[in-house]
Amino acid sequence: MTAGISAAVHDVDAATVMGLLPARPRLLALGEPTHGEGDLLELRNDLFRQLVEQEGYRTIAMESDCLRGLVVDDHVTSGTGTLDDVVERGLSHEWGAFPGNRELVRWMRAYNEGRPASERLRFAGVDGPLEIxxxxxxxxxxxxxxxHLAARVDADLLPCTADTLDRLLGADDRWTEPAAMRDPSRSVGQTPEADRLRLLADDLVALLDAQTPALVATSAPEDRDRARLYARTATGLLRYHHWMADASPGRLARLVGLRDSMMAANLLALAERGPTLVHAHNGHLQRNQSQMWMGGRPLEWWSAGAIVGTHLGEGYAFLATALGTIGHQGVDVPPPDTLEGLLYALPQERSLVDVRRLATALAGGTPPARESSWFGYSPLDPAHVAGTDGIVFVKDARRDPVRGGAR
Incomplete structure (x- = not known):
């Protein structure tokens, strides 16, 4: 069996990735089974550099706050801000602390220096302004x-004034109350003010759509893209807060589903811009229905990848990443009969697996699922392999890789 699996394994490079795909995707999704591992960030950076230089890619998107990501995009495109400040303010979930992410931003800014706007690299966050x-x-x-609208349309068309929004929003700490995730009664999402804001947001989005011809004539494409991002995020956040205040049994499943739905909307908008590399957790990018236990009950919802894949078809491609060991987290050599164990027996440190040849090598059998000794690592579900376009396998993850990522 090892010889058959070996025939399915290739080097991880842009040309080989493209050779595995049935068509050139608008969104190439590279998943990861855990966050923050230096080797995985290095691999992503190397692949993105190759996609830029060989395949004409111009955008990378990360599982990070979509609004904060504008800070990073401004920096890499125009040099706004310092690197230290940008990675701290522009990357959510503390992603800025990881050297691989910092190196990515540094390289993108260096690449863009002196290039015309049409050739510059772009950065995007695709997550909502959310935490778990x-x-x-x-x-x-x-x-x-x-x-955006007040500066471009007749004031009589606006559904409210800025002062009205400010009054209805109140103090921001009302919205960010940490206890609200576990106690719906602590959420402001279904107060009369929040309900009014949802209606006003809907009216603002409708006005944005209705004024499209005028806005095209008076706004730069970049400004219009950002206005649509603000529109998606405003309505998405208000919807999320509304359901945080809900006490029904489906509350948590709805919330995790809403998060992935917001991510999917951002990804579909990026697909209109041009070929984009997307980097996020496997669970957000997979085509299969997602499942997890939370709040003492099983949850099921459709991931961002499942939603986007349904819309784009072959315009969406997904490479799942699997790991052999994470020594500093106690994740040891995988059992030899698992999928990770079979790949671990091969000599390559990094490999790209052709899942069609892999299925042939496995002769239709499905290896048992690996169990992780650390909650932060999600092993690859063998039943989901057919829903991928390839597997990236890293034999041994090191937090601080020897090499420095994108160059």
Whole structure:
């Protein structure tokens, strides 16, 4: 069997990736089974550099706050801000602390130096302004959307003034109350003010759509893209807060589903821009239905990858990443009969696996699923392999890789 699997294994490079795919995708999704591992970030950086230089890719998207990501995009495109400040403010979930992410931003800025706007690399966050413990205030998105319209359309068409939004929003810490995730009664998402804001946000989005001809004539494409981002985020956040205040049994499943739905909307918008490399957890990018235990009950929802894949068909490609060991987290050599164990027996440190040849080598059998000794690592589900376009396998993950990522 090892010889058959070996025939399915290739080097991880852009040309080989493209050779595995039935068509050139608008979104190439590279999943990861855990966050923050230096080798995985290095591999992503190397692949993105090759996609830029060989395949004409111009955008990379990360599982990070979509609004904060604008700070990074401004830096890499125009040099706004310092690297230290940008990675701290522009990357959520503390991703800026990882050297591989910092190196990515540094390289993108260096690449863009002196290039015309049409050739510059772009950065995008695709996650909502959310954490697993709660959500941000909708203030930034709502006020930015209102400001965009107020500067370009007749004031009589606006559904409210900026002062009205400010009054209804109130203090931001009302929205970010940490206890609200576990206690719906602590959420402001179904207060009369929040209900009014949802209606106003809907009216603002409708006005943005209705004024498209005028806005095309008076706004730069970049400004229009950001206005649509503010619109998606404002309505998404208000919807998320509304359901945080819900006490029904489906509350948590709805919330995790809403998060992935917001990610999917951002990804579909990026697909309109041009070929994009997307980097996020396997669970967000997979085509299969997602499942997890949370709050003492099983949850099921459709991931961002499942939603986007349904819309784009062959325009969406997904490479799942699997790991052999994570020594510093106690994840040891995988059992030899698991999928990770079979790949671990091969000599390559990094490999790209052709899943069609792999299925042939396995002769239709499905290896047993690996169990992780560390909650932060999600082993690859063998039943999901057929839903991928390839597997990237890294034999041994090191937090601080020897090489420095994108160059």
């Amino acid at each position: 413990t709660g959500a941000e205030s909708p203030r930034q998105a709502l006020t930015a959307l209102h400001g």
